[in-house]
Amino acid sequence: MSEQNDRWGIPGTYVFDLQLSRRGYAINRMCNSLKLEENRAAFVADEEAYMSRYGLDDEQKQAVRERDWLRLTQLGGNLFFFLKLAATVGHGLYQIGAQMRGESYETFMKTRQVPGAV
Amino acid sequence: MSEQNDRWGIPGTYVFDLQLSRRGYAINRMCNSLKLEENRAAFVADEEAYMSRYGLDDEQKQAVRERDWLRLTQLGGNLFFFLKLAATVGHGLYQIGAQMRGESYETFMKTRQVPGAV
Amino acid sequence: MATVVAGIGSSHVPSIGRAYDQKKQNDPAWKPLFDGYEPVKRWLAEEVKADVVILVYNDHGTEFFLDRYPTFALGVADSYRVADEGYGRRPLPDFPGHADLSVHLANQLLADEFDLTLCQEMELDHGFLTAMPLLWSHDDDDWPVKVVPLLVNVIQHPLPSGKRCYKLGQALRRAIESFPEDLRVAVVGTGGLSHQLNGERFGFINEEWDRQWLRDIQDKPEALAELSHQEVMTAAGAEGGEVIMWLVMRGALTPQVREVHQFYYAPMTTGISVLALENT
Amino acid sequence: MATVVAGIGSSHVPSIGRAYDQKKQNDPAWKPLFDGYEPVKRWLAEEVKADVVILVYNDHGTEFFLDRYPTFALGVADSYRVADEGYGRRPLPDFPGHADLSVHLANQLLADEFDLTLCQEMELDHGFLTAMPLLWSHDDDDWPVKVVPLLVNVIQHPLPSGKRCYKLGQALRRAIESFPEDLRVAVVGTGGLSHQLNGERFGFINEEWDRQWLRDIQDKPEALAELSHQEVMTAAGAEGGEVIMWLVMRGALTPQVREVHQFYYAPMTTGISVLALENT
Numbered sequence: 001m002s003e004q005n006d007r008w009g010i011p012g013t014y015v016f017d018l019q020l021s022r023r024g025y026a027i028n029r030m031c032n033s034l035k036l037e038e039n040r041a042a043f044v045a046d047e048e049a050y051m052s053r054y055g056l057d058d059e060q061k062q063a064v065r066e067r068d069w070l071r072l073t074q075l076g077g078n079l080f081f082f083l084k085l086a087a088t089v090g091h092g093l094y095q096i097g098a099q100m101r102g103e104s105y106e107t108f109m110k111t112r113q114v115p116g117a118v
Numbered sequence: 119m120s121e122q123n124d125r126w127g128i129p130g131t132y133v134f135d136l137q138l139s140r141r142g143y144a145i146n147r148m149c150n151s152l153k154l155e156e157n158r159a160a161f162v163a164d165e166e167a168y169m170s171r172y173g174l175d176d177e178q179k180q181a182v183r184e185r186d187w188l189r190l191t192q193l194g195g196n197l198f199f200f201l202k203l204a205a206t207v208g209h210g211l212y213q214i215g216a217q218m219r220g221e222s223y224e225t226f227m228k229t230r231q232v233p234g235a236v
Numbered sequence: 237m238a239t240v241v242a243g244i245g246s247s248h249v250p251s252i253g254r255a256y257d258q259k260k261q262n263d264p265a266w267k268p269l270f271d272g273y274e275p276v277k278r279w280l281a282e283e284v285k286a287d288v289v290i291l292v293y294n295d296h297g298t299e300f301f302l303d304r305y306p307t308f309a310l311g312v313a314d315s316y317r318v319a320d321e322g323y324g325r326r327p328l329p330d331f332p333g334h335a336d337l338s339v340h341l342a343n344q345l346l347a348d349e350f351d352l353t354l355c356q357e358m359e360l361d362h363g364f365l366t367a368m369p370l371l372w373s374h375d376d377d378d379w380p381v382k383v384v385p386l387l388v389n390v391i392q393h394p395l396p397s398g399k400r401c402y403k404l405g406q407a408l409r410r411a412i413e414s415f416p417e418d419l420r421v422a423v424v425g426t427g428g429l430s431h432q433l434n435g436e437r438f439g440f441i442n443e444e445w446d447r448q449w450l451r452d453i454q455d456k457p458e459a460l461a462e463l464s465h466q467e468v469m470t471a472a473g474a475e476g477g478e479v480i481m482w483l484v485m486r487g488a489l490t491p492q493v494r495e496v497h498q499f500y501y502a503p504m505t506t507g508i509s510v511l512a513l514e515n516t
Numbered sequence: 517m518a519t520v521v522a523g524i525g526s527s528h529v530p531s532i533g534r535a536y537d538q539k540k541q542n543d544p545a546w547k548p549l550f551d552g553y554e555p556v557k558r559w560l561a562e563e564v565k566a567d568v569v570i571l572v573y574n575d576h577g578t579e580f581f582l583d584r585y586p587t588f589a590l591g592v593a594d595s596y597r598v599a600d601e602g603y604g605r606r607p608l609p610d611f612p613g614h615a616d617l618s619v620h621l622a623n624q625l626l627a628d629e630f631d632l633t634l635c636q637e638m639e640l641d642h643g644f645l646t647a648m649p650l651l652w653s654h655d656d657d658d659w660p661v662k663v664v665p666l667l668v669n670v671i672q673h674p675l676p677s678g679k680r681c682y683k684l685g686q687a688l689r690r691a692i693e694s695f696p697e698d699l700r701v702a703v704v705g706t707g708g709l710s711h712q713l714n715g716e717r718f719g720f721i722n723e724e725w726d727r728q729w730l731r732d733i734q735d736k737p738e739a740l741a742e743l744s745h746q747e748v749m750t751a752a753g754a755e756g757g758e759v760i761m762w763l764v765m766r767g768a769l770t771p772q773v774r775e776v777h778q779f780y781y782a783p784m785t786t787g788i789s790v791l792a793l794e795n796t
């Protein structure tokens with residue numbers, strides 16, 4: 001839990017404020033477009049072209065390539081939007097969460113009270 | 119100046135309030151779609167089909183057919199939206215105004231201080 | 237005159253919707269949850285008999301995008317569709333609106349200096365959907381109540397303050413009580429309790445804080461309304477900050493309330509609760 | 517610290533934009549209008565030297581539709597495009613935003629209980645565009661000032677009250693003055709004066725009321741802020757009701773102001789005015 005959004009000072013937390021939202025606007029706009037099946041298909045067909053079309057910068061593109069959800073968060077991605085990207089590439093919420101925590105999915109699930117309630 | 123929106127009591131005036139806006143939602147939604155050239159072409163090609171697609175009711179359709187801007191206003195059309203319809207069918211603002219007043223364009227223009235400022 | 241006949245706080249979690257649709261009511265992991273809502277559902281059906289529900293919720297990247305993000309948005313439509321959040325539309329009937337009440341609320345709340353965004357079209361995501369079938373029985377194509385959706389921005393800071401939300405609830409009550417028709421109105425505040433879906437602290441839950449919230453929202457709502465977002469998010473997780481929506485519900489009730497039912501369960505990543513209150 | 521260095525009221529009328537683009541500055545019908553703005557343009561360039569303009573305007577069915585209509589919407593972007601209102605984009609450069617100031621204003625105004633819609637994308641129609649080239653010289657691709665657009669719903673009732681608009685102006689001033697950077701900020705309120713584009717009363721103008729407004733906005737803004745929409749629309753025409761946007765500008769100034777310049781002209785269907793004020 002070393003990293004955080006310094007304006008807020010809550011460990012392990014990147015508060016989605018206007019500054020971060022502005023930073024990540026291209027990401028979130030791209031992710032939002034993936035609501036439509038035809039756009040998901042276009043993304044899958046050519047990820048690089050799709051990212052360029054939405055104006056992601058190099059850091060953001062790299063985070064998408066690596067499916068690095070923590071980095072994407074730090075760069076202004078908002079989970080409620082990038083869940084659409086995650087679904088497109090086959091990642092689920094708890095997989096994302098485990099990765100953000102730096103744990104395996106199995107280790108993360110062991111920290112839950114009733115892991116059957118998914 | 120006999121007619122008005124009774125909730126407001128201002129003669130010759132149809133205040134665009136939520137009730138009127140809800141009444142005219144289909145009209146305004148259709149008119150708003152005419153921002154796009156392809157939609158204007160579709161409207162011109164088949165007015166009836168276009169109106170049906172946007173769910174106008176019979177009174178509203180009739181007002182559109184007759185280019186009756188006053189009636190359209192009474193049925194919830196908002197000028198800022200139906201100006202797009204007017205432009206599509208070749209009517210201008212002052213023509214609309216003259217018609218609403220029940221005057222010819224020429225008579226209306228005579229009531230203006232500097233009719234050259236159009 | 238319309239009156240507020242129930243105030244309900246209820247979490248909204250997508251997995252609850254999936255469990256409901258997949259009929260997991262008797263699945264060991266889910267039974268406690270469905271059983272926990274049951275007494276409230278019965279109370280609403282047998283005693284409260286609301287005509288309309290004003291449901292306070294937030295959208296989760298479904299209908300509202302960051303190009304134009306409202307602070308408060310009120311539905312003023314005759315009906316509201318169930319949104320597709322990317323996994324297909326849930327098999328729930330669309331919701332009948334109570335447009336006359338919506339229009340009245342819009343007029344009153346604007347006059348009371350709340351700067352609402354007014355929505356003639358609005359599809360509803362799990363922020364709205366989760367609580368509804370747990371609280372009201374529906375058949376294949378209708379609901380026993382009409383609805384008025386009231387959206388709060390809890391996604392992109394600056395959010396409205398807790399105090400502003402509480403004041404909105406108080407104004408809502410004045411607006412409801414000035415509606416001329418006899419209507420029984422339930423107000424539901426959704427969201428929370430503690431959870432975090434963000435950063436290295438993903439999965440954070442604070443059960444102690446949640447249980448305190450469930451007491452204080454009854455007896456000390458004004459103290460809760462004074463908390464800063466930073467205080468709430470530190471204690472309840474970044475996404476737990478959405479509990480401010482409960483303050484809208486609480487503001488719509490009388491200063492003293494009676495608890496009808498309370499339930500709490502934290503199986504996975506969210507402190508899930510339902511709290512039913514009535515005016516005294 | 518940022519300071520408010522000018523307050524300007526200015527009508528917005530599409531035909532002015534057309535006359536400007538068609539270079540009708542010396543056309544007998546238009547010359548009075550352009551001459552009327554000239555002293556204000558000179559004052560702004562030579563004395564005021566603003567860094568940023570907060571321009572209060574309304575959209576006219578261009579960017580905002582009735583599916584989701586905000587009461588107040590604030591631009592928080594780095595730049596804003598010139599909208600196409602259906603006759604092609606006007607040959608004006610796009611506008612550079614001052615995003616840092618926008619973000620600061622958003623945070624302060626939300627904390628001050630104004631429930632804004634925040635816009636990361638916003639194209640600007642004649643509500644915004646009309647005044648800009650009459651007040652600031654531009655070249656082919658840039659403006660000498662940055663902008664922050666502030667949109668007010670004056671189209672679909674319930675509108676915010678005049679009082680709410682005046683209070684928004686007062687809060688805007690507090691927010692501007694708490695911005696740490698030294699910035700010279702001009703606030704422009706647009707719209708009006710009397711006109712009506714609706715019903716049998718289309719073309720209604722009330723020059724006497726307009727001239728009174730130009731006096732009272734200086735000396736009795738609080739009295740103007742108390743007027744109901746019905747009173748204003750009865751006297752100034754249905755679309756004249758948009759003068760409440762001038763109250764936002766006036767609220768951002770000191771209680772006493774000094775008039776720098778005033779101009780009024782009512783050639784066709786709108787009482788067109790520019791009024792330049794400064795703090796005392």
Ligand SMILES: [Fe+3]
Binds near residue numbers: 248427428
């Ligand atoms: Fe939520």
Ligand SMILES: [Fe+3]
Binds near residue numbers: 707758
């Ligand atoms: Fe206007």
